[in-house]
Amino acid sequence: MPKFCANLTMLWNELDFMDRFAAAARAGFKGVEYLFPYDYDKNQLAEQLHKHKLAQVLHNFPAGDWGKGERGIGCHPDRVGEFQDGVEKAIEYANALGCRQLNCLAGIAPSGVAPEKLRETFVKNLKFAAGKLKAAGIKLLTEPINTRDMPGFYLNYSRQAFDIIRDTGSDNLYLQYDIYHMQVMEGDLARTIEANLKLIPHLQLADNPGRNEPGTGEINYAFLFRHIERIGYEGWIGCEYKPRTNTDAGLGWVKPYL
Numbered sequence: 701m702p703k704f705c706a707n708l709t710m711l712w713n714e715l716d717f718m719d720r721f722a723a724a725a726r727a728g729f730k731g732v733e734y735l736f737p738y739d740y741d742k743n744q745l746a747e748q749l750h751k752h753k754l755a756q757v758l759h760n761f762p763a764g765d766w767g768k769g770e771r772g773i774g775c776h777p778d779r780v781g782e783f784q785d786g787v788e789k790a791i792e793y794a795n796a797l798g799c800r801q802l803n804c805l806a807g808i809a810p811s812g813v814a815p816e817k818l819r820e821t822f823v824k825n826l827k828f829a830a831g832k833l834k835a836a837g838i839k840l841l842t843e844p845i846n847t848r849d850m851p852g853f854y855l856n857y858s859r860q861a862f863d864i865i866r867d868t869g870s871d872n873l874y875l876q877y878d879i880y881h882m883q884v885m886e887g888d889l890a891r892t893i894e895a896n897l898k899l900i901p902h903l904q905l906a907d908n909p910g911r912n913e914p915g916t917g918e919i920n921y922a923f924l925f926r927h928i929e930r931i932g933y934e935g936w937i938g939c940e941y942k943p944r945t946n947t948d949a950g951l952g953w954v955k956p957y958l
Contacts, residue, residue, distance in 0.1 A: 701929060701957060702925050702928055702929060702933070702937055702957055703730070703731070703936055703937065703957070704729065704731075704936070704937050704938075704939055704954055704957055704958065705729060705730075705731030705732055705733050705755070705757045705758075705936045705937070705938050705939065706720075706724040706727070706729040706731070706732050706733075706939055707732075707733050707734060707904070707938050707939050707940040707941075708720040708721070708724065708732050708733070708734040709734040709735045709736075709940075710939070710940050710941060710942060710943075711723075711724070711939065711941075711943065711947045712724070712947045713947075714946065714947075717740070718740075718744070718748060720732075721748040721749065721751070721752045721754060722748075722751075722752055723947070723948075724752070724754065725752035725753065725754060727947075727948065727951055727958070728955070728958030729754070729958060730753070730754065730755060730958075731754060731755040731756070731757040731936055732749075732754050732755070732756060732757065733756075733757045733758040733759065733936075733938045733940075734759055735759065735760050735763075735766075736759060736760055736762070736763070736766070737759050737793050737797065738762060738789065738793065742792070742793050742796040742797065743796065745793075745796075745797055746796055746797055746798075749797060749798070755798070756794075756797040756798055756799040757799070757801065757902070757936045757938065758799065758801045758802070758803060758841075758876075758902060758936075758938060759790070759793070759794070759797075759799060759802065759803070760772075760790075760802070760803045760804070760805055761774075761783075761786050761787060761790045761802060761803065761804050761805065761829070762786035762789055762790065763805050763807070764779075764782075764807065769808075770807065770808070771805055771807055771808050771845075771850055771853060772804070772805025772806055772807030772808075773786075773807050774804050774805060774806040774807050774821075774822050774825050774826070774842070774854075775806045775807050775809060775810075775818045775819075775821050775822040775825075775854040775855075776807055776810055776821065777810075777813060777817055777818070777821045778810075780821065780824075780825065783825050783829075784825075784828060787828070787829045787832050787833075788832070790802050791832065791833065791836050791838065794836070794838055795836065799838070800837065800838055800839060801838065801839045801841055801901065801902055802833060802838055802839070802840060802841065803841045803842065803843055803876050803902075804825070804826060804829055804840060804841070804842045804843075805842075805843065805845075806822055806842065806853065806854040806855040807853070807854060808850065808851075808852040808853055808854065809852055809853075809854045818854060819864070822854065822855075822864065823864055823867050823868055826840065826842060826864065826865075826868050826870070826873055827868040827869070827870055830868060830870035830872040830873045831870070831872070833872060834870075834871075834872040839872060839874055839901055840870075840872055840873050840874065841873075841874050841875065841876040841901070841902055842855065842861060842864070842865075842873065842874075842875065842876065843855070843861075843875070843876040843877075843878055843881075844856050844857055844858055844860065844861050844875075844878070844881060844882065844885065845878070845881050846880075846881045846882075846884035846885045847885070848884055849881075849884075849911075856885055857885055857886055858875065858877065858882060858886065858892055858896070861875050862875065862896065862899065865899065874899050874900065874901050874902075875896065875899050875900050876900075876902045876903075876904065877892075877893060877896075877900045877902070877903050877904070878903070878904040878905075878906075878940070879903060879904065879905045879906070879919065879924070880904070880905060880906035880907070880908055880911055880919075880940075880941070883908045883918075883919055884908060889919070889924060890923075890924060890927045893927075893928065893931070893933070894927070894931045897931060897932070897933060900933075900935070901935045902935050902936060902938065903928070903933070903935065903936070903937045903938065904937065904938040904939075904940040905921070905937055905938070905939060905940065905941065906940060906941030906942070907919050907921070907941070910942070910944070911941055911942050912941055912942055912943065912944040912950070913939075913941050913943060913944060913950040913951075913953055914941075914953045914954075915952075915953045916944055921953070925957075939954065
């Protein structure tokens with residue numbers, strides 16, 4: 701049976717962040733993910749996880765100034781030192797939280813930089829991070845994101861990501877496959893997941909259009925969940941969607957799985 705973790709960045713936004721751990725546990729979730737832990741004391745986060753018997757499934761590397769529109773710095777040639785410092789910080793938090801997967805956001809491509817330089821920078825940064833994380837016993841993931849929600853984002857397609865993974869030469873770099881983003885960009889969800897199962901340790905979901913909960917849009921999630929179980933996917937599925945009304949009212953789709 702698929703196992704789902706609550707994305708605390710997207711869900712229960714009516715609550716203070718620290719109160720969302722309790723809400724996730726009350727709803728029946730056994731794991732949580734969120735974009736970034738860095739605004740919070742890692743010991744306080746670990747206390748919430750322990751108190752509510754939750755696994756920390758995933759968080760991202762530091763991604764620049766999110767409030768000013770930055771969405772990662774992995775492909776930025778002039779910020780390699782900052783990227784490397786962020787890798788160390790991410791590992792520090794992951795170790796404190798028991799998190800065994802970290803996601804690297806490529807970022808919005810800076811203007812005026814040649815495409816080959818962007819790719820070279822991203823590959824080198826991923827190779828560096830993959831080695832550091834492997835030594836710490838943590839998987840490195842990277843995620844394609846659709847160009848409608850994030851115009852200019854560097855990594856947009858699963859094939860593009862698999863080519864980059866290959867070119868790093870690392871055995872510790874994987875794809876974070878977001879079903880919503882890939883439905884927007886390329887479709888062919890079931891076949892892509894099955895064909896690349898060994899390189900996909902984490903899935904995320906939302907329906908399309910609207911990025912709301914499953915059952916509100918065009919994606920046949922009932923089929924997709926059966927398919928994912930049939931092919932032997934063993935990872936978590938992150939619930940990274942915007943509730944159409946409020947979080948608790950929209951959890952009916954996941955109750956049979958919790």
